[in-house]
Amino acid sequence: MGDQAKLSAGGADYDYPVLKGSVGPDVVDIRKLYGQTGMFTFDPGFTSTASCESALTYIDGDEGVLLHRGYPIGQLAENSSFMEVSYLLLNGELPNKEELEKFEFTISRHTMLHEQLATFYRGFRRDAHPMAIMCGVVGALSAFYHDSTDISDPEHRKISSHRLIAKMPTIAAMAYKYSIGQPFLYPDNNLSYTGNFLRMTFGVPAEEYEVIPAVEKAMDRIFILHADHEQNASTSTVRLAGSSGANPFACIAAGIACLWGPAHGGANEAALNMLKEIGTPDKIPHYIERAKDKNDPFRLMGFGHRVYKNYDPRATVMQSTVREVFEALKVDDPLFETALRLEEIALNDPYFVEKKLFPNVDFYSGIILSAIGFPTTMFTVLFALARTVGWVAQWNEMISDPGQKIGRPRQLYTGPTQRDYVPLSQR
Numbered sequence: 001m002g003d004q005a006k007l008s009a010g011g012a013d014y015d016y017p018v019l020k021g022s023v024g025p026d027v028v029d030i031r032k033l034y035g036q037t038g039m040f041t042f043d044p045g046f047t048s049t050a051s052c053e054s055a056l057t058y059i060d061g062d063e064g065v066l067l068h069r070g071y072p073i074g075q076l077a078e079n080s081s082f083m084e085v086s087y088l089l090l091n092g093e094l095p096n097k098e099e100l101e102k103f104e105f106t107i108s109r110h111t112m113l114h115e116q117l118a119t120f121y122r123g124f125r126r127d128a129h130p131m132a133i134m135c136g137v138v139g140a141l142s143a144f145y146h147d148s149t150d151i152s153d154p155e156h157r158k159i160s161s162h163r164l165i166a167k168m169p170t171i172a173a174m175a176y177k178y179s180i181g182q183p184f185l186y187p188d189n190n191l192s193y194t195g196n197f198l199r200m201t202f203g204v205p206a207e208e209y210e211v212i213p214a215v216e217k218a219m220d221r222i223f224i225l226h227a228d229h230e231q232n233a234s235t236s237t238v239r240l241a242g243s244s245g246a247n248p249f250a251c252i253a254a255g256i257a258c259l260w261g262p263a264h265g266g267a268n269e270a271a272l273n274m275l276k277e278i279g280t281p282d283k284i285p286h287y288i289e290r291a292k293d294k295n296d297p298f299r300l301m302g303f304g305h306r307v308y309k310n311y312d313p314r315a316t317v318m319q320s321t322v323r324e325v326f327e328a329l330k331v332d333d334p335l336f337e338t339a340l341r342l343e344e345i346a347l348n349d350p351y352f353v354e355k356k357l358f359p360n361v362d363f364y365s366g367i368i369l370s371a372i373g374f375p376t377t378m379f380t381v382l383f384a385l386a387r388t389v390g391w392v393a394q395w396n397e398m399i400s401d402p403g404q405k406i407g408r409p410r411q412l413y414t415g416p417t418q419r420d421y422v423p424l425s426q427r
């Protein structure tokens with residue numbers, strides 16, 4: 001018998017198996033707890049609860065480590081491509097040359113959207129937030145591609161996964177084009193996944209679009225950095241939605257909705273807006289004081305993370321990417337100086353030190369994306385585009401697990417106990 005954890009409750013002792021992963025904290029398997037004790041555990045926000053078993057991504061937040069299928073994010077960001085990382089997440093191993101070419105070819109053959117979807121866009125107001133459009137259009141994909149929604153069929157799951165990864169850049173670029181009143185551009189499958197996305201976003205039919213290699217590389221790297229992040233809020237949302245047997249397009253739409261929030265995917269938009277509000281480095285101390293004031297709702301956006309209590313390894317890569325993009329585009333945004341200074345001041349302030357609040361991936365990404373030409377409203381859309389591969393890989397992993405059950409958390413009820421209905425005339 002392996003390790004056991006003991007629980008004493010109501011005068012009785014219970015033993016629960018301790019399960020070991022390949023690395024990281026052990027978990028106490030409490031699946032029998034309710035049956036044996038009549039009690040639930042209470043863990044709002046899942047701060048101590050492993051919701052599933054997964055072999056995709058590992059994070060050690062105290063050490064600032066992020067591994068995809070065992071490979072450190074820094075090595076992937078430096079040497080790999082988003083397509084290669086996507087293959088890795090979906091299949092468990094890095095592809096060889098042939099496998100990569102085949103995968104890229106397959107993805108490129110799914111980049112077009114059903115023509116009727118263009119009419120969908122026209123139903124949105126021009127000033128609609130592109131995330132609102134993403135939620136709607138991605139959810140609507142199930143109405144167009146229902147030939148691949150039998151989730152019990154691995155081949156269907158594979159096709160719908162490829163479709164989602166391939167169509168997301170087209171959907172995102174169209175959301176942008178719609179908001180600025182420019183014509184949609186069809187995909188160009190001679191370009192890379194990322195080059196094609198840049199062209200569909202920034203190109204116009206009247207002119208040849210030239211993909212700038214440094215921008216393509218930076219964008220691809222941003223996609224790699226956002227590809228997966230184990231059981232975060234949006235991924236857990238995708239898993240929970242998928243646990244009922246919902247089709248993958250609906251599940252990913254649910255993930256997009258969750259990602260939209262400012263505490264999650266919306267943080268890079270919020271971080272850049274905050275930097276703009278701060279403006280110059282001399283205003284930083286005022287905002288630092290506000291962030292520390294418990295009576296002030298202001299927080300330093302792009303700072304702090306539920307899991308990382310050390311430097312977010314993705315933020316390190318982002319910081320160096322800012323310089324590369326600035327050099328390639330010959331831009332010099334003073335907000336970068338403000339960001340560097342803010343980071344320095346915060347990292348030397350006891351409040352942030354004691355609470356282990358470090359810059360996260362979103363702190364610098366907004367500066368890069370804005371230099372490339374994206375409006376802030378597109379930031380979360382780019383995150384959703386990149387995270388789609390993580391979502392579908394996690395969803396596939398869950399559906400393939402024979403022990404998979406519908407997700408159904410319990411609660412600690414604190415409302416009124418049973419009482420009798422009072423007729424309206426007596427209230």
Ligand code: ACO
Pocket residue numbers: 262263264265267291292298299300301302303304305306307355357360361362
């Ligand atoms: N600025 C100021 N204080 C902060 C910040 C911040 N950015 N983040 C946390 N704190 C403080 C809290 O007030 C709290 O203080 P207390 O213990 O005195 O009450 C303490 O640090 C712990 O914070 P929690 O909110 O309990 O930590 P949690 O793990 O729940 O939150 C979160 C993590 C939501 C990311 C938080 O740090 C935050 O709101 N950061 C800003 C938003 C942001 O950048 N989100 C991006 C996350 S990365 C991503 O989604 C890709």
